[in-house]
Amino acid sequence: MIATGHGEPLAAWFSVSSAGLAPVALPVLGLLVVLLLDALAPARWRAGRALRRAQDGVSLLALLGAGAAVVGLWRSPDLVAGGAVQAVCSWSAGSGQADPQCSFVVSELTLTLQALIVGAAVVSLLLALDGTGARDRVAHHVLFLAAVTGALALAGARDLVSLMVALELASLPAVGLVGLRRDAPGAQGALTFLYTAIVSLGLLALGAGMLLLATGSLYLRDISLALADAALPGPVRAVAALGVLLAVAGVGYKVSLAPFHLWTPDTYAGAPLPVAAFLSVVSKAAGLAAIVVLLGVGLWPVAAVWAPVVGALAVVTMTVGNVVALRQHVAVRLLAWSTVAQAGWVVLPLASLGDADSVAASAGRVGPVLAEPRGAVAASVGYLVAYVAAGLAAFAVVVVLARHVPAAEEHTLESYRGLARREPVAAAVLGFALLCLAGLPPGVMGLVGKLIALRPLVDGGAWVVAVAAALNVALGVAYYLRWTALLVATPRPVVGGPAVSDGAAGVPTWRVRPAEGLAIGAGALACVLLSVAPQLIAGLLPNGLL
């Protein structure tokens, strides 16, 4: 689809590949249908459950459709040939550019991230379905789909404006989801999240402005080419460096990098639990997509500037997360701090790109050099996949238990004591997920994830960071093990607390609903599958990034 532009100074042509945009467009379509259904549905639908079922169905279908589109795109000729679909591109006659400028590219990386996001979103939605009230269902689904759209768009965004808008699209509706609780904690959680998001947007925009000022473009590819030019004057390079790091700071809150992480536990605690699950997996995947796109794909030629900082951030993040998690006694907050710690692991591999040799070797080269940081990015994404699977499984159990078991109301870890006797299946899933997060056998997935995250660092000689990360493994094991051990511990005689179960021991007094069962099953299946076949997370992105 090629349209001619208006003349010399304007874009000479631009092209939009509707197939390439399908994964992003389908959730938007679903969102509109949900809104329309609500507006147009006859009254008798409203009385029963038909409308709710339809809205649930449409939302799920939209996500599944996006997933199907992702799978379909994987087979597209461009990708099979090892290239990428340039979905939204323009070419300016007067700019002196040889190549088109693309703001959306469907590459192997894009599709991997999109597949992950869609999968996590489906499970999160399943978890939310039974917790969503009738009246808020429209708002919930619309906001949910909008946030997923933003996350999906982030995966392919290749210019700073798209990145910025998509990041906000992934964040603002999530704020709305947190606020749907409509009470004081919900409002506080939403406000904390929103303020952090706004100020971070300010930082990101300032960073993007600096990069525009220094290089004259907002397209990541042009920026990286300009920055790879050794002739760039020093002060201008400083502006670019400041821009890059302000942008990192602006995106960091999304993955909960310290010190941009402080909103995380409060918002998780203030949000409805399924929304907390959504934030900790889908939203985090979106954040990593933003960071990978920004640093791994776009700005890696100046990695010498940001890699040490990102390495330090990663180590500080995992240390802070682990250290504070050690003292947490509330399940959701422990999970929140554990996601902080895991965020450090997720960005850790990117720190290996600061290796002076690889940067020197790439300086001045153009074109295919952009495939260079494949190893580090693949490790980051691989770890993210492992984390998302384990995080989803853990959250699914926590959400479902909190919904059904009154004893879990207070939500302290103590209420999980002896869970294995009462809810063996749930305890098994939760325990396995926790072991995966800790990286202990039999959670092989987590172990392999940590190994592949450390590998680029070891290869790149970043020993200090690698050793600090390895020490954090021991730190992290402590609180995951504590929780896991509580699952199988002997129940204490009740001291002033609620009884563990109304019925006889071992007889559940509630039934899992189909959607909940599907969600827990999917999470558990992902964990087991990836633990049995860890090569799935180790062998991502074989063909490079683009």
Add this chain to the structure above:
Amino acid sequence: MIHLAGPALLVAVLAGAGVYGVLARRNAVLVLIGAELLLAAAGVLFVLGTALPAGGLGSPGLLDPTISARPADPLVSGQVATIMLITIAAAEIGLALAVVLLLFRARATSDLTAVRELGEASPSYTDHPDAVTGGSLP
């Protein structure tokens, strides 16, 4: 033709004022004013970026007056980005005010120091309540 230093200074002042405004206020609505100023600073920076010839500060034409200026960015990146930023800011402020109103309805205040029961220092989250001084942090 205007000198570049002016807009650059303006960006710095607006950003600084925005940061101060966000951090120094405790009324939830006034915090937003600071955030708006921070975004406005970024907007000026974007527009400034478009005013430069293609290649930005690093372009040879800028530093060497003998080379005629290269053509401007045909996609007017900076100005488009500013417009989008303004729009995002509007969306954000609308949402933020809804949240502030919700908070006000629930707690009858929009003073951020008065509503912080989600924090780590809140007694409900400490395993040993005596080990933490309550919520009296500044």
Add this chain to the structure above:
Amino acid sequence: MTALDVVFALFASTAAAGALLAVTSRHVVHAALWLVLALGSLAGVYLVLAAEVVALVQVLVYVGAVVVLVLFALMLTRAPIGVRADLDAAPGRRRVAAVAGLATSALIGGTLLAAIGSTAEVPAGDGTASALGSATFTGWVLPFELLSVLLLAALVAAIAISRGRDADTPGLDDLAPGGTADRADPGAGSAAPAPAAAPAPATPAAPSRAVGPDGTS
């Protein structure tokens, strides 16, 4: 020093002064009005930088809509009219904030000025509506479309959040999944929000309930 420089200096200094007053004023309505001044002057700055459309959007969206929204919010939250000392944080915190603000200014300004040097002058850009429109609908069509979704979502979110909860209509949290039969205490957990007129609780109210999972709080 050209005439444009002078005009720019006028607008810029007004904007800077407005910004500083907006963040320091102890009068809420004044603060909002200083914001109007700052953002309005920024529109002038944009005009000088030849960004006509941006200037127009700035006036329409910011001065026309955002500030009105802020004023409404101040009224709805019963912000005190008149000079108040409790708008700002404690003095110690304010000092920290001032240091942070100054550091931000110094870092950004210093880096930019060092790169700009003393001789760099910029030509006026091309900010006509036609150029901007073409650019938006060719190169920037993706963020534009995403932005439309963002606005829609923000609208939905704002409406959903501010709709309030009626006692008879279940919200997101307190509708027990599939009914209330299997819950231990269907109603006890939903602590209704304090009425708007109630005074602010001196201590956080029932914080342990605040962490209640979905369904209970």
Add this chain to the structure above:
Amino acid sequence: MTALAALLTIVLPATFAALGIAVSGRSPVWAREWGRTGALGCLVAALVEAHGVLTSGQQARIGLLGSADLGSVTVALDLRADQLSALVAVAVAVVALCVQVYSGGYLAPDQSVAPDQAGAPDQPGATDQPASAYAEAPTRYPAYAATVSLFTAAMMLVVHADDLLLLLIGWEVMGACSYLLVGHHSERASARAAAVKAFLVTRVGDLGVLIAVVVLLAGGGTTSISGLIAAADTLPDGTLTAATLLLLAGVAGKSAQFPLHTWLPDAMEGPTPVSALIHAATMVAAGVFLVARLLPLFAAADGALAVAAVIASITMLGAALAALAQDDLKRLLAWSTISQVAYMLAGVAVADSAGAADAAGAADAAAADLAAAGPGILHLLTHAAFKALLFLVAGCVTHLVGSTLFADMGGLRATHPALAGLLGLGLAALAGVPPLGGFWSKEAVLTAAERAAREGAGWPAWLVLGSGLLTALVTGMYAARAYALVALGPPRTAAMHAPDGEAATAHRLPASMIWPLWVLAVPTAVLGLVLLAPPDLLATTHVDPLTAFTGAILSLAGVGWALSAPRLGTADLALALPAGVRGFLRAGYRLDDVQHALVVRPYRALARLIGAGDRDVVDAYPRATVVATRWAGLGLRRLGNGMATSYVGWAVAGALVLGLAGVVLS
């Protein structure tokens, strides 16, 4: 067939561990039978495997999980079955079966044999008290039996792994199981402390193994043991040296070698059968096994074997001297384990693969590499037999006396002659009295050291030889001293008194505690015969007559010295030592005090400051690692003060620092 049997040695105990937990519920009887069945199946599988390997002489590779493609390297998660793994597997399986059977009697809730409360629950010095075990047994036994099964499975995984990652998994599971087993009596503070100590100290070493695996992966591009061994000569020197030294740290931790040996004597807090399991064939032996398995890497690395030899030399003599001064039977055995494992390590460390290859005339290098470790492995096998026997006998004695202190023992030969005979047999094997199994394997180690020394292996071999000979003397002394204190002299406690008293009938030992002793007595006595028709693994293991004569004379001299002590006026040879020296040795050179001052005391002080938390044993490990970080956690948590703008402030501050760093770095 061999491959299947090897796989079953791992799968069977693991399965029965799961069954024991899942199916038996709270019934200790079912749990006991599940555990015994699993161990029996494991033994059968191990025997089949050994038969296959010994007759065909081949090694089998078993693809287990396929291969994991980790980016540029492929991890082949394979198992292997060769003579080394088969022989060790048989030893593990025999000991495990004996322990499972024995535990059924030792920990069973059989009220008729409950001894009187001889020792106060937290009496210092007295380690294992079966009395308290009885009270707890009904509820804890299923978990105990399952943990023992899992422990066995983990050791089998270590033994059969052909990939360092698999080995690491088994290694870690074993550590976790030992934590649970040592802390079995979790109601006792000393047991909890010992469990934590064992876990933490071995974990220090485990960290070394973990890093070593990463180093090998980075340097060699693979974690396959076969692959690494094949590539041993081509690996970069730095990688080899770093990896082998790090591995040695892990070996020192698991095998309780100086300076990471301090956990083992304390681990006597565990039930006695657990001590037998840990000491005889599984955890402690795993370290030596690892060195034997990776011997080509160690041989190729500069200085790694020399370091191992020095560690072994120090440990064997030092631990033997410490054993001499102990006043607790189990602690004496624990120190003797440390000393004997050092012998094994020494036997491996003086290995000379080139010489072994010539001597064996082995066709392929791999077999030669294995054969070089022969003396150490032979000692591992004989030690497994006699040490398991000794611990189980010690358990019987404890059962009778209600204490593990020498002060409460005596006169066993008069009251229980058969038990005294078995004790004597085990101690004689420990001392290396010919012609018992321990004699042949110890002399084989000494012979290997002597040959290495003569062939120019340098001072480490001489050090090992000298230290080994001295240790032989001291070993004879402490072994005989133990016999003298336990079996000779008059009975001390009522329980040991007159066989016709009612106390004696009340203390008849259950049959399940007796026949494992006889099973173990057989290999203790005759394992040396294996040298008559040695398998390939032991093909180069010789016993030089002259060395053997010297060693035997020395150990017999020690035995005679100790046995004649009563006639010289003192029942206890150790009393001949000056009191200060004795106390110093008894306390294990006060290394614990050093550790205490440097690590434990600050921890305790902090813990007291923070306030006693949950006393539950499951919290012990987190608490131990956490305390130092807690204060940091407290400070960090204060940042989360619940105020949104405060969070934003930190974000802005972070951004400023980042930006500044960027400007400076550019």
